[in-house]
Amino acid sequence: MRPVIIAANWKMNTTPGDAGALARTIAERTREPGVVRVICPPYVCLAAVRDALEQEDVAVGAQNVHHELAGAYTGEVSASMLAGLATWVILGHSERRRDAGESDALIGRKLGRALASGLRPILCVGEQLAEREAGRAARVVADQLAGCLAGHDPAALMAAGLVIAYEPVWAIGTGRNASGADAAAMTDDIRATLRAGGWGSLADGVPVLYGGSATAANIGEFLAQPGIDGALVGGASLKADEMAGIVARAAVTAAARAAAAG
Ligand code: 13P
Numbered sequence: 001m002r003p004v005i006i007a008a009n010w011k012m013n014t015t016p017g018d019a020g021a022l023a024r025t026i027a028e029r030t031r032e033p034g035v036v037r038v039i040c041p042p043y044v045c046l047a048a049v050r051d052a053l054e055q056e057d058v059a060v061g062a063q064n065v066h067h068e069l070a071g072a073y074t075g076e077v078s079a080s081m082l083a084g085l086a087t088w089v090i091l092g093h094s095e096r097r098r099d100a101g102e103s104d105a106l107i108g109r110k111l112g113r114a115l116a117s118g119l120r121p122i123l124c125v126g127e128q129l130a131e132r133e134a135g136r137a138a139r140v141v142a143d144q145l146a147g148c149l150a151g152h153d154p155a156a157l158m159a160a161g162l163v164i165a166y167e168p169v170w171a172i173g174t175g176r177n178a179s180g181a182d183a184a185a186m187t188d189d190i191r192a193t194l195r196a197g198g199w200g201s202l203a204d205g206v207p208v209l210y211g212g213s214a215t216a217a218n219i220g221e222f223l224a225q226p227g228i229d230g231a232l233v234g235g236a237s238l239k240a241d242e243m244a245g246i247v248a249r250a251a252v253t254a255a256a257r258a259a260a261a262g
Contacts, residue, residue: 001261002207004223004254005163005230006030006247007038007122008237009063009090009211010045019045020052025240027056030247034254036230037247038088038122039237043077046085061088064096065119067109079117089119090232092148094126094169104147111152120161122232123148124211125190129170141166141186142193154199163207164190165232171212173234180221180228183210187227216245223253 014022019041030037040061041049050060062085066076082089091114092107107123114121125144127137145164149157166186168178178186187208194203210222211232222228230250236242 001257002205002229003036004034004250004257005036005038005207005209006243006250007061007088007090007163007165007209007230007232008040008243009093009232009234010039010041010238011063011095011234012042013238014041014045016045016048020048022238022240023049023058024052024056026237026243027053027058029240029244030058031056032247032251032254034258035247035250040086040088040090046082050085059088059120060086061090061122062086062119063090063093065089065091065110065113065117067106067113069113079113079119082119083117087118087120088122089114090122090124090165092124092144094124094167094172098169104144105150107148108150108152111148111157115152115156115160118160120163121157122163122165122209124165124167124232126167126169126172126212132168132170137168138186138189141190145190145193146197149194149197154194154202158202158205163209163229165209165211166190167211167232169212173213175213177213177215177218177221178210180225183222184225184227187225191227214246216242216249219246219249223249 037058096102125141127140131140191203207229209230209232214231215236
């Protein structure tokens with residue numbers, strides 16, 4: 001049985017002065033059984049969020065990590081620096097692919113760094129609008145997966161708790177979410193890609209999240225799909241009301257899965 005995961009990506013929002021209070025409010029309002037909760041604040045807010053969540057069953061994640069462990073990389077943050085601050089890390093977000101020019105090969109190196117450091121990776125993939133309109137979405141995502149995962153051992157990635165987030169770029173921050181059916185079709189394609197890429201039946205155990213304008217109002221459309229295991233939430237994750245609604249709906253799916261598993 002795959003877990004149900006709701007991860008908050010706060011992106012470049014909040015400050016060390018207000019992040020802890022927001023994290024605590026969200027934690028208090030999302031205490032639902034069976035849902036794995038993760039909050040990923042900016043680097044400089046990690047300590048405040050970690051401290052605020054000390055008594056809560058909510059994990060803390062970073063939004064990125066450097067592919068080297070130390071050295072002359074001005075402005076960067078290494079995996080060893082995150083020790084004690086974060087236990088999860090988002091990798092390959094489309095905003096970093098776009099703004100920092102991250103390639104699949106580079107993201108693959110970051111993945112290796114996360115694994116070596118015991119950080120649980122959320123690997124982001126997703127197509128651009130023009131790629132979807134050209135009927136190339138599945139090919140693009142398969143190529144991203146192949147590029148990011150090349151050289152990594154599926155069993156090691158499973159042991160590290162790899163999570164994949166399908167985030168169609170055209171749905172991020174636009175208020176225009178994918179349909180549940182389209183997102184589910186892509187999660188099927190993602191697992192088929194893994195299966196064919198040497199993962200075999202391990203592919204069925206990888207949690208796949210949806211991301212892109214996910215809200216309390218539309219989360220049900222995604223969580224009704226058996227192949228979708230939760231969401232990576234951007235804008236709505238900064239609002240406690242939205243998170244309360246999203247996690248409450250996720251708890252329904254988690255309970256249904258637990259009942260079905262006996
Ligand atoms: P929005 O929910 O704001 O569209 O962002 C999604 C996202 O990029 C999460 O990583």
